[in-house]
Amino acid sequence: MHDDALQELIHLFSKLPGIGPKSASRLVLFLLKNKEKLMYPLSRSLLASGKSLKKCKVCGNIGVKFPDKICNDPKRDKSIICVVEDISDLWALEKTGSFKGLYHVLGGSLSALDNINPDDLMIKELIQRAKNNNIKEIILALNSTVNSQTTLHYITEKLNGSNVKITKIAQGMPFGAELNYVDEGTLTTAMKARKPI
Amino acid sequence: MHDDALQELIHLFSKLPGIGPKSASRLVLFLLKNKEKLMYPLSRSLLASGKSLKKCKVCGNIGVKFPDKICNDPKRDKSIICVVEDISDLWALEKTGSFKGLYHVLGGSLSALDNINPDDLMIKELIQRAKNNNIKEIILALNSTVNSQTTLHYITEKLNGSNVKITKIAQGMPFGAELNYVDEGTLTTAMKARKPI
Numbered sequence: 001m002h003d004d005a006l007q008e009l010i011h012l013f014s015k016l017p018g019i020g021p022k023s024a025s026r027l028v029l030f031l032l033k034n035k036e037k038l039m040y041p042l043s044r045s046l047l048a049s050g051k052s053l054k055k056c057k058v059c060g061n062i063g064v065k066f067p068d069k070i071c072n073d074p075k076r077d078k079s080i081i082c083v084v085e086d087i088s089d090l091w092a093l094e095k096t097g098s099f100k101g102l103y104h105v106l107g108g109s110l111s112a113l114d115n116i117n118p119d120d121l122m123i124k125e126l127i128q129r130a131k132n133n134n135i136k137e138i139i140l141a142l143n144s145t146v147n148s149q150t151t152l153h154y155i156t157e158k159l160n161g162s163n164v165k166i167t168k169i170a171q172g173m174p175f176g177a178e179l180n181y182v183d184e185g186t187l188t189t190a191m192k193a194r195k196p197i
Numbered sequence: 198m199h200d201d202a203l204q205e206l207i208h209l210f211s212k213l214p215g216i217g218p219k220s221a222s223r224l225v226l227f228l229l230k231n232k233e234k235l236m237y238p239l240s241r242s243l244l245a246s247g248k249s250l251k252k253c254k255v256c257g258n259i260g261v262k263f264p265d266k267i268c269n270d271p272k273r274d275k276s277i278i279c280v281v282e283d284i285s286d287l288w289a290l291e292k293t294g295s296f297k298g299l300y301h302v303l304g305g306s307l308s309a310l311d312n313i314n315p316d317d318l319m320i321k322e323l324i325q326r327a328k329n330n331n332i333k334e335i336i337l338a339l340n341s342t343v344n345s346q347t348t349l350h351y352i353t354e355k356l357n358g359s360n361v362k363i364t365k366i367a368q369g370m371p372f373g374a375e376l377n378y379v380d381e382g383t384l385t386t387a388m389k390a391r392k393p394i
Contacts, residue, residue, distance in 0.1 A: 003260050035247045038213075043240045044240075050236045052200075
């Protein structure tokens, strides 16, 4: 029914996460209506970004230069490493501006189901970095899922014995949340972790 | 925070319909993880499709050849034209295999709010096609929205006086629907348009 070129483009779009064949068709039609403004720039940008952006071998972040922008920034505190699962987590933290140290992007979390082992993540590299005497603290800023917590315990165990202080980000009530809308797990954790005012 | 190349790519993706900055970041990260399999092929396909795919000046469909594949198909009934709003509607009808005539893609529907006038749609071209003596029937397969119905009335008026039979697709109960789940408008139309068994 479709021309081959069209079919291939729709097929490629439908491989992206969260995009089915129907949305893919819609995106392609939209692009064909905006060739100069969007379709060609997107094609160029995909090629250029693919060539220039690479994973930093030190911290796992992606960037143009290596060691990457953050690793290289003289203003950042090089004694603290914040461990995150994904680059999007790094971006989320950077947006808050609440952290001025270095990062370490694991590239996911351990999962028996999806067959993701310690070797698939940048855990070895983290252990290596922790050996550096300059490092004073490692903050584990992982998600609150089961897999992430497994990863947290695995890393904590591996780092055991080093002189580095290991912390994890606090669990509790989300900012602006109402008690009766928060799930039981969060409420239980918040109650247990209560602090004197 | 991001490198420029990264930022531009995310920005371009977030211009697509239904994709916000968050989904755009997610898509870009996914692409960066699948450079050879997805990112470069997508870049190539966007460029190639952009160059090769054009709107057919006769029927408004997009394709590589002109007149396009459907217009040119000797097996299709050239005496019936089915008028649709968008190429995705044409695709939906082609999927059913229930229509073997020609198409005419308007490219949208009339809208005072969005400032879409008859000249913005392929209505003039349709009137022109209707003048051909070979054409016996024009089926209006438009959506059931207010704008589409306005378009339907406008086209019907314009075609008035030609020898062509003008029909519209039936409204009524959707296939497999239950009476108590169908909206009132549909039910009223279905009741009014009842047929002897």
